[in-house]
Amino acid sequence: MLIVMAALPGAGKSAVAGALGRVLPAAVVEVDPVEAAMWRAGVSHDQPTGPAACLAAEAVAEGVPALGRPVVIDAVEAARGQLRALAARHGGPRVLHRGDVLGREGPPPTAGEPGPGHRGVRGAAWQSVARRRATYEPWTDQRLVLDSIADLGSNATKAQEYLTTVR
Structure with a gap:
Protein backbone atom coordinates (compact mmCIF):
# COMPACT_ATOMS: atom_id res chain seq x y z
CA MET A 1 0.00 0.00 0.00
CA LEU A 2 1.22 3.44 -0.91
CA ILE A 3 -0.12 6.39 1.09
CA VAL A 4 0.33 10.00 0.04
CA MET A 5 0.27 12.83 2.59
CA ALA A 6 -0.07 16.14 0.80
CA ALA A 7 -0.96 19.65 1.93
CA LEU A 8 0.38 23.17 2.14
CA PRO A 9 3.60 23.84 4.05
CA GLY A 10 3.18 24.13 7.79
CA ALA A 11 0.12 21.87 7.96
CA GLY A 12 1.91 19.20 9.99
CA LYS A 13 2.21 16.54 7.28
CA SER A 14 5.56 15.25 8.56
CA ALA A 15 4.24 14.81 12.10
CA VAL A 16 1.19 12.83 10.94
CA ALA A 17 3.22 10.84 8.39
CA GLY A 18 5.69 9.86 11.12
CA ALA A 19 2.93 8.91 13.55
CA LEU A 20 1.15 6.89 10.87
CA GLY A 21 4.42 5.18 9.96
CA ARG A 22 4.83 4.08 13.58
CA VAL A 23 1.23 2.88 13.91
CA LEU A 24 0.99 0.83 10.69
CA PRO A 25 4.12 0.25 10.67
CA ALA A 26 5.21 1.78 7.36
CA ALA A 27 8.28 3.31 5.79
CA VAL A 28 8.04 7.11 5.57
CA VAL A 29 9.63 8.93 2.63
CA GLU A 30 9.75 12.70 3.08
CA VAL A 31 10.42 14.99 0.14
CA ASP A 32 11.81 17.94 2.16
CA PRO A 33 14.99 16.17 3.37
CA VAL A 34 15.65 14.97 -0.19
CA GLU A 35 15.43 18.56 -1.42
CA ALA A 36 17.67 19.75 1.43
CA ALA A 37 20.24 17.11 0.47
CA MET A 38 20.28 18.54 -3.07
CA TRP A 39 21.03 21.99 -1.67
CA ARG A 40 23.78 20.60 0.56
CA ALA A 41 25.24 18.90 -2.51
CA GLY A 42 25.52 22.30 -4.18
CA VAL A 43 22.39 22.48 -6.31
CA SER A 44 21.30 26.10 -6.30
CA HIS A 45 18.08 27.08 -4.52
CA ASP A 46 16.92 28.75 -7.74
CA GLN A 47 16.85 25.40 -9.55
CA PRO A 48 13.66 23.29 -9.65
CA THR A 49 14.74 21.15 -6.71
CA GLY A 50 11.18 20.63 -5.43
CA PRO A 51 9.98 18.61 -8.44
CA ALA A 52 13.33 16.80 -8.63
CA ALA A 53 13.16 15.88 -4.94
CA CYS A 54 9.62 14.61 -5.42
CA LEU A 55 10.78 12.37 -8.28
CA ALA A 56 13.67 11.08 -6.17
CA ALA A 57 11.34 10.33 -3.24
CA GLU A 58 8.93 8.64 -5.65
CA ALA A 59 11.75 6.41 -6.94
CA VAL A 60 12.65 5.39 -3.39
CA ALA A 61 9.03 4.81 -2.39
CA GLU A 62 8.14 2.71 -5.45
CA GLY A 63 10.21 -0.23 -4.25
CA VAL A 64 8.79 -0.45 -0.74
CA PRO A 65 5.34 -1.98 -1.50
CA ALA A 66 7.09 -4.75 -3.47
CA LEU A 67 8.73 -5.75 -0.18
CA GLY A 68 5.29 -6.20 1.36
CA ARG A 69 5.50 -3.02 3.43
CA PRO A 70 3.31 0.05 3.24
CA VAL A 71 4.98 3.37 2.51
CA VAL A 72 3.91 6.92 3.35
CA ILE A 73 5.09 9.76 1.10
CA ASP A 74 5.12 13.20 2.68
CA ALA A 75 5.05 16.03 0.13
CA VAL A 76 3.66 19.51 -0.42
CA GLU A 77 0.38 19.81 -2.28
CA ALA A 78 2.06 21.25 -5.39
CA ALA A 79 3.08 17.70 -6.38
CA ARG A 80 -0.46 16.32 -6.16
CA GLY A 81 -0.79 15.25 -9.83
CA GLN A 82 2.49 13.41 -9.74
CA LEU A 83 1.67 11.77 -6.42
CA ARG A 84 -1.86 10.78 -7.49
CA ALA A 85 -0.37 9.00 -10.50
CA LEU A 86 2.07 7.18 -8.23
CA ALA A 87 -0.73 6.11 -5.87
CA ALA A 88 -2.82 4.92 -8.84
CA ARG A 89 0.07 2.72 -10.04
CA HIS A 90 0.01 1.03 -6.63
CA GLY A 91 -3.61 -0.03 -6.46
CA GLY A 92 -5.62 3.12 -6.45
CA PRO A 93 -5.71 6.37 -4.56
CA ARG A 94 -4.66 6.16 -0.95
CA VAL A 95 -4.36 9.90 -0.55
CA LEU A 96 -4.49 11.42 2.90
CA HIS A 97 -4.84 15.12 2.46
CA ARG A 98 -3.78 17.05 5.51
CA GLY A 99 -6.31 19.76 6.33
CA ASP A 100 -6.02 23.18 4.73
CA VAL A 101 -4.73 25.39 7.53
CA LEU A 102 -5.37 28.53 5.53
CA GLY A 103 -9.00 28.70 6.55
CA ARG A 104 -7.91 29.52 10.09
CA GLU A 105 -6.91 32.84 11.57
CA GLY A 106 -3.14 33.24 11.71
CA PRO A 107 -0.45 30.67 11.13
CA PRO A 108 -0.72 27.07 12.28
CA PRO A 109 1.59 25.95 15.08
CA THR A 110 4.16 24.50 12.66
CA ALA A 111 4.24 27.29 10.06
CA GLY A 112 7.78 28.50 9.50
CA GLU A 113 9.34 25.53 11.29
CA PRO A 114 10.90 22.70 9.33
CA GLY A 115 9.88 19.26 10.53
CA PRO A 116 12.10 17.28 12.86
CA GLY A 117 15.10 15.81 11.08
CA HIS A 118 14.83 18.23 8.17
CA ARG A 119 18.46 19.37 8.34
CA GLY A 120 18.98 22.17 5.85
CA VAL A 121 15.30 22.72 5.12
CA ARG A 122 14.12 26.28 5.23
CA GLY A 123 10.82 26.62 7.01
CA ALA A 124 7.96 28.12 5.03
CA ALA A 125 7.27 31.69 6.06
CA TRP A 126 3.61 32.11 6.94
CA GLN A 127 3.36 34.97 4.45
CA SER A 128 4.53 32.72 1.58
CA VAL A 129 2.07 30.00 2.60
CA ALA A 130 -0.72 32.57 2.75
CA ARG A 131 0.18 33.75 -0.79
CA ARG A 132 -0.36 30.22 -2.06
CA ARG A 133 -3.94 30.49 -0.90
CA ALA A 134 -4.81 32.55 -3.97
CA THR A 135 -3.93 29.66 -6.31
CA TYR A 136 -4.69 26.73 -4.02
CA GLU A 137 -7.29 24.39 -5.47
CA PRO A 138 -8.93 22.06 -2.96
CA TRP A 139 -8.75 18.34 -3.63
CA THR A 140 -12.07 16.95 -4.80
CA ASP A 141 -11.38 13.22 -5.13
CA GLN A 142 -11.67 10.54 -2.46
CA ARG A 143 -9.42 11.46 0.42
CA LEU A 144 -9.21 11.92 4.13
CA VAL A 145 -9.03 15.49 5.39
CA LEU A 146 -7.44 15.81 8.81
CA ASP A 147 -7.89 18.83 11.04
CA SER A 148 -4.48 20.44 11.45
CA ILE A 149 -5.42 21.68 14.89
CA TYR A 162 -9.63 5.50 6.99
CA LEU A 163 -7.02 3.25 5.41
CA THR A 164 -8.82 0.11 6.60
CA THR A 165 -12.04 1.27 4.93
CA VAL A 166 -10.51 2.07 1.52
CA ARG A 167 -8.45 -1.12 1.07
Missing part, protein backbone atom coordinates in the same frame (compact mmCIF):
# COMPACT_ATOMS: atom_id res chain seq x y z
CA ALA A 150 -6.44 18.26 16.25
CA ASP A 151 -3.91 16.37 18.34
CA LEU A 152 -1.44 14.09 16.57
CA GLY A 153 -2.69 10.87 18.15
CA SER A 154 -6.28 11.51 17.05
CA ASN A 155 -5.15 12.30 13.50
CA ALA A 156 -3.00 9.15 13.29
CA THR A 157 -5.89 7.01 14.54
CA LYS A 158 -8.33 8.62 12.11
CA ALA A 159 -5.88 8.01 9.25
CA GLN A 160 -5.40 4.38 10.21
CA GLU A 161 -9.18 3.84 10.38
Whole structure:
Protein backbone atom coordinates (compact mmCIF):
# COMPACT_ATOMS: atom_id res chain seq x y z
CA MET A 1 0.00 0.00 0.00
CA LEU A 2 1.22 3.44 -0.91
CA ILE A 3 -0.12 6.39 1.09
CA VAL A 4 0.33 10.00 0.04
CA MET A 5 0.27 12.83 2.59
CA ALA A 6 -0.07 16.14 0.80
CA ALA A 7 -0.96 19.65 1.93
CA LEU A 8 0.38 23.17 2.14
CA PRO A 9 3.60 23.84 4.05
CA GLY A 10 3.18 24.13 7.79
CA ALA A 11 0.12 21.87 7.96
CA GLY A 12 1.91 19.20 9.99
CA LYS A 13 2.21 16.54 7.28
CA SER A 14 5.56 15.25 8.56
CA ALA A 15 4.24 14.81 12.10
CA VAL A 16 1.19 12.83 10.94
CA ALA A 17 3.22 10.84 8.39
CA GLY A 18 5.69 9.86 11.12
CA ALA A 19 2.93 8.91 13.55
CA LEU A 20 1.15 6.89 10.87
CA GLY A 21 4.42 5.18 9.96
CA ARG A 22 4.83 4.08 13.58
CA VAL A 23 1.23 2.88 13.91
CA LEU A 24 0.99 0.83 10.69
CA PRO A 25 4.12 0.25 10.67
CA ALA A 26 5.21 1.78 7.36
CA ALA A 27 8.28 3.31 5.79
CA VAL A 28 8.04 7.11 5.57
CA VAL A 29 9.63 8.93 2.63
CA GLU A 30 9.75 12.70 3.08
CA VAL A 31 10.42 14.99 0.14
CA ASP A 32 11.81 17.94 2.16
CA PRO A 33 14.99 16.17 3.37
CA VAL A 34 15.65 14.97 -0.19
CA GLU A 35 15.43 18.56 -1.42
CA ALA A 36 17.67 19.75 1.43
CA ALA A 37 20.24 17.11 0.47
CA MET A 38 20.28 18.54 -3.07
CA TRP A 39 21.03 21.99 -1.67
CA ARG A 40 23.78 20.60 0.56
CA ALA A 41 25.24 18.90 -2.51
CA GLY A 42 25.52 22.30 -4.18
CA VAL A 43 22.39 22.48 -6.31
CA SER A 44 21.30 26.10 -6.30
CA HIS A 45 18.08 27.08 -4.52
CA ASP A 46 16.92 28.75 -7.74
CA GLN A 47 16.85 25.40 -9.55
CA PRO A 48 13.66 23.29 -9.65
CA THR A 49 14.74 21.15 -6.71
CA GLY A 50 11.18 20.63 -5.43
CA PRO A 51 9.98 18.61 -8.44
CA ALA A 52 13.33 16.80 -8.63
CA ALA A 53 13.16 15.88 -4.94
CA CYS A 54 9.62 14.61 -5.42
CA LEU A 55 10.78 12.37 -8.28
CA ALA A 56 13.67 11.08 -6.17
CA ALA A 57 11.34 10.33 -3.24
CA GLU A 58 8.93 8.64 -5.65
CA ALA A 59 11.75 6.41 -6.94
CA VAL A 60 12.65 5.39 -3.39
CA ALA A 61 9.03 4.81 -2.39
CA GLU A 62 8.14 2.71 -5.45
CA GLY A 63 10.21 -0.23 -4.25
CA VAL A 64 8.79 -0.45 -0.74
CA PRO A 65 5.34 -1.98 -1.50
CA ALA A 66 7.09 -4.75 -3.47
CA LEU A 67 8.73 -5.75 -0.18
CA GLY A 68 5.29 -6.20 1.36
CA ARG A 69 5.50 -3.02 3.43
CA PRO A 70 3.31 0.05 3.24
CA VAL A 71 4.98 3.37 2.51
CA VAL A 72 3.91 6.92 3.35
CA ILE A 73 5.09 9.76 1.10
CA ASP A 74 5.12 13.20 2.68
CA ALA A 75 5.05 16.03 0.13
CA VAL A 76 3.66 19.51 -0.42
CA GLU A 77 0.38 19.81 -2.28
CA ALA A 78 2.06 21.25 -5.39
CA ALA A 79 3.08 17.70 -6.38
CA ARG A 80 -0.46 16.32 -6.16
CA GLY A 81 -0.79 15.25 -9.83
CA GLN A 82 2.49 13.41 -9.74
CA LEU A 83 1.67 11.77 -6.42
CA ARG A 84 -1.86 10.78 -7.49
CA ALA A 85 -0.37 9.00 -10.50
CA LEU A 86 2.07 7.18 -8.23
CA ALA A 87 -0.73 6.11 -5.87
CA ALA A 88 -2.82 4.92 -8.84
CA ARG A 89 0.07 2.72 -10.04
CA HIS A 90 0.01 1.03 -6.63
CA GLY A 91 -3.61 -0.03 -6.46
CA GLY A 92 -5.62 3.12 -6.45
CA PRO A 93 -5.71 6.37 -4.56
CA ARG A 94 -4.66 6.16 -0.95
CA VAL A 95 -4.36 9.90 -0.55
CA LEU A 96 -4.49 11.42 2.90
CA HIS A 97 -4.84 15.12 2.46
CA ARG A 98 -3.78 17.05 5.51
CA GLY A 99 -6.31 19.76 6.33
CA ASP A 100 -6.02 23.18 4.73
CA VAL A 101 -4.73 25.39 7.53
CA LEU A 102 -5.37 28.53 5.53
CA GLY A 103 -9.00 28.70 6.55
CA ARG A 104 -7.91 29.52 10.09
CA GLU A 105 -6.91 32.84 11.57
CA GLY A 106 -3.14 33.24 11.71
CA PRO A 107 -0.45 30.67 11.13
CA PRO A 108 -0.72 27.07 12.28
CA PRO A 109 1.59 25.95 15.08
CA THR A 110 4.16 24.50 12.66
CA ALA A 111 4.24 27.29 10.06
CA GLY A 112 7.78 28.50 9.50
CA GLU A 113 9.34 25.53 11.29
CA PRO A 114 10.90 22.70 9.33
CA GLY A 115 9.88 19.26 10.53
CA PRO A 116 12.10 17.28 12.86
CA GLY A 117 15.10 15.81 11.08
CA HIS A 118 14.83 18.23 8.17
CA ARG A 119 18.46 19.37 8.34
CA GLY A 120 18.98 22.17 5.85
CA VAL A 121 15.30 22.72 5.12
CA ARG A 122 14.12 26.28 5.23
CA GLY A 123 10.82 26.62 7.01
CA ALA A 124 7.96 28.12 5.03
CA ALA A 125 7.27 31.69 6.06
CA TRP A 126 3.61 32.11 6.94
CA GLN A 127 3.36 34.97 4.45
CA SER A 128 4.53 32.72 1.58
CA VAL A 129 2.07 30.00 2.60
CA ALA A 130 -0.72 32.57 2.75
CA ARG A 131 0.18 33.75 -0.79
CA ARG A 132 -0.36 30.22 -2.06
CA ARG A 133 -3.94 30.49 -0.90
CA ALA A 134 -4.81 32.55 -3.97
CA THR A 135 -3.93 29.66 -6.31
CA TYR A 136 -4.69 26.73 -4.02
CA GLU A 137 -7.29 24.39 -5.47
CA PRO A 138 -8.93 22.06 -2.96
CA TRP A 139 -8.75 18.34 -3.63
CA THR A 140 -12.07 16.95 -4.80
CA ASP A 141 -11.38 13.22 -5.13
CA GLN A 142 -11.67 10.54 -2.46
CA ARG A 143 -9.42 11.46 0.42
CA LEU A 144 -9.21 11.92 4.13
CA VAL A 145 -9.03 15.49 5.39
CA LEU A 146 -7.44 15.81 8.81
CA ASP A 147 -7.89 18.83 11.04
CA SER A 148 -4.48 20.44 11.45
CA ILE A 149 -5.42 21.68 14.89
CA ALA A 150 -6.44 18.26 16.25
CA ASP A 151 -3.91 16.37 18.34
CA LEU A 152 -1.44 14.09 16.57
CA GLY A 153 -2.69 10.87 18.15
CA SER A 154 -6.28 11.51 17.05
CA ASN A 155 -5.15 12.30 13.50
CA ALA A 156 -3.00 9.15 13.29
CA THR A 157 -5.89 7.01 14.54
CA LYS A 158 -8.33 8.62 12.11
CA ALA A 159 -5.88 8.01 9.25
CA GLN A 160 -5.40 4.38 10.21
CA GLU A 161 -9.18 3.84 10.38
CA TYR A 162 -9.63 5.50 6.99
CA LEU A 163 -7.02 3.25 5.41
CA THR A 164 -8.82 0.11 6.60
CA THR A 165 -12.04 1.27 4.93
CA VAL A 166 -10.51 2.07 1.52
CA ARG A 167 -8.45 -1.12 1.07
